[in-house]
Amino acid sequence: MAWLRSFWSGLPAEGRWLLAVVAAQTLGRGLTLPFTIIYLREVRGFDLGVAGALMALVAVAGFAATVPTGRLVDRYGARGVLLGGQGAMAAGCALLAFAAGPWTAGAALTLIGLTFGAALPAFNTMIAAVADGDVRQRFFGVHFALMNLGIGAGGVAGGLFVDVEAPATFAAVYLAEAATALVAMAVLLLPLRRLRGRAGRGAAPGAGRDPAPGPREAGYRAVLRQPAARRLAAVTFIGVLAGHGQFQVGIPSFAREVAGVSTGAIGLAFAVNTVMIVVLQLPVLSAIGGRRRTRAMLVMGGAWAGAWVLLGLSALGAGDLPPGAGPGAGAAVATAGLLAFMAVFAFGETLLQPTVPAVTNDLATDHDRGRYNAVNAAAFNGGAIAAPAVAGLLLGLDLGAWYVGLMAAGCLALCGLALALERVLPPEANGVPATAAPGAR
Known part of the structure; x- marks a missing residue:
């Protein structure tokens, strides 16, 4: 506090x-x-x-x-x-x-x-x-x-x-x-x-500002010519496609139709996600302060990939369980897997939200900040459009295992994108002073 x-x-x-x-x-x-x-x-x-x-x-x-x-x-x-x-x-x-x-x-x-x-x-x-x-x-x-x-x-x-x-x-x-x-x-x-x-x-007063009025505002072409801007947009797009964008269609549909989770348990799972974010966000902010933001993205991708594996395991509740398992064991396994998914996924979210917007605005100047934020918003909305389409296609074809595997692979791809972004990102935009960059974590 x-x-x-x-x-x-x-x-x-x-x-x-x-x-x-x-x-x-x-x-x-x-x-x-x-x-x-x-x-x-x-x-x-x-x-x-x-x-x-x-x-x-x-x-x-x-x-x-x-x-x-x-x-x-x-x-x-x-x-x-x-x-x-x-x-x-x-x-x-x-x-x-x-x-x-x-x-x-x-x-x-x-x-x-x-x-x-x-x-x-x-x-x-x-x-x-x-x-x-x-x-x-x-x-x-x-x-x-x-x-x-x-x-x-x-x-x-x-x-x-x-x-x-x-x-x-x-x-x-x-x-x-x-x-x-x-x-x-x-x-x-x-x-x-x-x-x-x-x-x-x-x-x-005191906010970051240019020392003098700069040149005419850069267009989108100038923004997208920057490798860091393109790679950051890719992080956002994949992060929404394999993450936030699945919350309205993919995750509840998989939980209900593949894992057989009750609607009440789905509601509880979303509540767990919200509570975990509220509880974890401040400690996470304290932990990542002064560290490379790309490394936080790397941890996020790994956490999300693990979360998708947990969601996949929740489907065991709808399949064969070991001999001797009680009549309610399947539902318990499915619900536990979904709740664990939401908790771990929430941890990854607390790493994503402070880092990507901060990198976006530290890359921008005072004269093209709106465009940098708009490029990131376009990547976010593009992922939000693609996510339900991908989920609907795979789950509609009863390819639940492929769906989970593709989402987990997308989260692992985020790790590679974070490392690729780090190679072209100025130290200040990555959350560390230039003098501290060589030894920064």
């Missing part, structure tokens, strides 16, 4: 208000995130194909928004872009609350997706405007822990409130999410009104 108090006291006021924006956003998001597919299927009565296509609109719209968002952030500042994104979120959630037909729901989910496409580059740029160095890395980690805490708390509250037999309860949680977006907008308009969110132009 002393570490957290030191971090909090060392933040400028703008940094504390940014965390307030995170709290408002994620609490509102948690109210609806686990229940949108249920709302579309069981409340609005859309068939599975239509509901799946509507859910895909969120990722597609987010991916499409990243390129223009990066340009807008670099030209006009992140605060205005984030304001626009929160306005779109409020409108999308309010519209979804009353979406009786698929076209209205599609428009609402597209607005929500545009928000996600704008939020990642804009918010990461605003963080870079108020913190640098090790404080920046810690901010990204605290941001991730707070985000999980907010989504977890919102999910519990939403689960206790919504009822498919009472459609008005779903309308209420979507309107509540719209209200939290308005709260975030109020913080951006009032306490953060002086923070443009572009380091070097209206940034907080």
Whole structure:
């Protein structure tokens, strides 16, 4: 706790208000995130194909928004872009609350997706405007822990409130999410009104900024010519494809249809993931401070590969068990494997979130930071689009073992990508001072 108090006291006021924006956003998001597919299927009565296509609109719209968002952030500042994104979120959630037909729901989910496409580059740029160095890395980690805490708390509250037999309860949680977006907008308009969110132009005092206005903002081609930027984007894409992107479709489908885990156990597993992130994030941040960020990515890839092996073993509960095993042994093995997967995977997540965004912003200059963050966001959204397609294809063909093997192989590939990134990454961007780089761990 002393570490957290030191971090909090060392933040400028703008940094504390940014965390307030995170709290408002994620609490509102948690109210609806686990229940949108249920709302579309069981409340609005859309068939599975239509509901799946509507859910895909969120990722597609987010991916499409990243390129223009990066340009807008670099030209006009992140605060205005984030304001626009929160306005779109409020409108999308309010519209979804009353979406009786698929076209209205599609428009609402597209607005929500545009928000996600704008939020990642804009918010990461605003963080870079108020913190640098090790404080920046810690901010990204605290941001991730707070985000999980907010989504977890919102999910519990939403689960206790919504009822498919009472459609008005779903309308209420979507309107509540719209209200939290308005709260975030109020913080951006009032306490953060002086923070443009572009380091070097209206940034907080002491934040990293160029000594003088630099050249005209670099285009995406210039960013992608940098080997470090390309390799970092590859880390993000594979990390989402074999990691975060599997949480909505692949992991619950494998657990339910291959391992035979109960829906209650799946809900418990997601709660374990959230709790582990909240508990582990601060100690992990303390442990990786001053160390090479690429080595943290290396450990993350290994941990995730091991987690996928644990998930594969959970399927033993659906197969043959040793003679003498009790009637409930299969379910116990499957549930234990899933819970272990979620716990180990959470540890890897606490290594990913403080490192990749920090590397992205330490590679960037004040004049192309929006584009660097947009490239990383595009890689994230690309992985989010590919992940359910890969999971659906393999699990639909009853290739559960191949699915787990491919995901584990992808996580091992992350280890190789981390080492390849380390070879081209400046020491400062890798989290160690240049003078300490030769002997840094």
